[in-house]
Amino acid sequence: MSLYRTLRPLLFTLPPERAHKMTLLGLRALSKFGRPKQDAPSLSQSLMGLAFDNPFGMAAGFDKDGEAISGVHRIGFGFTEIGTLTPLPQPGNPAPRVFRLVPEQALINRLGFNNRGQMDALARLTAFRQHPKNAQARIIGVNIGANKEASDRIADYELGAARFADLADYLTVNISSPNTPGLRDLQGGEAVLEIIQRVRQAAPNTPILVKIAPDLVVEQACEIAELAVANQIDGLIISNTTLERGGVAGSKYASEAGGVSGQPVFDMSTDMLRAVYGASQGKLALIGVGGVANAAQAYAKLRAGASLVQLYTGLIYQGPGLVASLKRELEAQLKADGFDTISKAIGADHK
Template identity: 75%
Template sequence: MSLYRILRPLLFTLPPETAHQLTLNGLRLLGAMGRPKTGAAILRQTVLGRDFDNPFGMAAGFDKNGDAISGVHRIGFGFAEIGTLTPLPQLGNPTPRVFRLTAERALINRLGFNNRGQMDALARLENWREKSPQARPVGVNIGANKEAADRIADYDIGAQRFAAVADYLTVNISSPNTPGLRDLQSGEAAGEIMRRVRAAAPDIPVLVKIAPDMSHDDAIGLAELARAENIDGLIISNTTLARDGVASSRRKDEAGGVSGAPVFDMATDMLRAVYRASGGKLTLIGVGGVSSAAAAYAKIRAGASLVQLYTGLVYEGPGLVTRMKSELAQMLRADGFSNIAEAIGVDARRADKGENVT
């Protein structure tokens, strides 16, 4: 039994945001205590021009301000994504605004981009880079302030600020917790954001993070637009407004986005559809409901080059990353792959040939 199985009931007596802050503090300390271990060669690959020790990344929202990047790497993650960061600091919605749906292995959150603002994180990231030149990749997820007069301009500002320090940028137009933000996924607004971010950050990879609630056709349309605007890839997906997998929870009527196990199928199906439509020409990061090596492997086989998680970590603890790495390496070997890159999209390609992959 892992230590986290013993600690979790204690942690779960605390409000989710208190438990989260404690975890972040712990990771900050851990990050100062040494470097991450290099993983199995079979998990190593170059994606978006960066070297990844393994495909597992910390999803956005966990370390919004970039306080614990080294700690995130230290528990085994191959990369970290900080943010969402808005140009100006923002308090977010009133508390309570994060809820555990333990039986469903899910969370509902309506944080609303609470963060200390881009300038604060930028200073910390620059300082961290100087001290950790060889460190694993860090992505920066950018958003718009709730009260911004021109939300599209906020993405331009974020891209300019982080273009020199991020390994990649994520354009978050899919949070359900800033009213109207998801409207930016519509063709015209999305196209303008992509153009302006690409122009502001011409030398680093840019990805767009999308919601699992749009139709596959709309997601494929966004993917085509992304290619046309020289965007490198998509992150599929953010939290869902659907309540399908949580209908029996007493928390189901809390406003916000559902994350965790109930998102897995919808996010993976969308990922597969986009991969098939884009013929593997965009880099896809799969996120939503990953809490096992099997789930991560399914996303990779559906077309994800990299996989992120957040909620799985809340329920399974930090040891999950190490466990998933060794199990994923075994699964790849058992299927005859010599490197993870060979497994990306294999199920989607089989589906193209008419084989049944479900």
């Protein structure tokens, strides 16, 4: 952490996207140096038929094209989620489109699903899977979306699911990005049911999660959870970025369009997670994401009902050492509270 404290001011002199590219390059280089350290047995769990060494995952959007999978695992994450990947490559919105809100420990982004497209990532992931040194690789999720110009967005999700069904450990259906006009509407009405059913059919044997927005009203989130259970969807990821500006009022970037991530999303995403867990107890795997930057926040997500915790913005502000300190502190916290495995802490607030 201290090395990152020294480097961060330098990194923050660069525009966010340039700093991000350099970070990805650094992680690619790091992947050549050994394997991730073994985690404490108390942090491991089996979920959706997958063995997670620890509950911490790199959230979607960090490694959109799946270029730094080994590097992300190497810094200690139990899993990484690549994407969002759309069927065709697309450039996203014009720059600047990522803003650092340093006093708020937040970001605003309106990238708009910039990615090199599914076929590019598919080739890279196929090569990754075929390489003998990756036989024991940690978990890899693939997050799929729709192209901005798609005439049939639901067909885009179906296609993404079919393409990655055999390569991904799990698939995430991202219907909650605020940066593709109209995409979030897919969370309501008949659309969400149709997406869930068609994606399930396209990838019958792959765990599937649906990623939702923190701006839904709780009833809508619980409705999606109900549909998920009824249609053999494995879980939900709660949540994506928010359109709310309450938590960043007064920031010079507050009026920039896009989704807010980081500290301002913590409470709203954790509240929604808690409500959905309460409504669907035990029937869905929940991944908690939004504003996690320390072990107490990660533990709060677990106790509220998350089986796994993802992060993105916290890493930008705290650096890669955050993952090791989260694991160390969580292990100590579990012990202090008398939980010999993480599974016993999940949803503990509800008991």
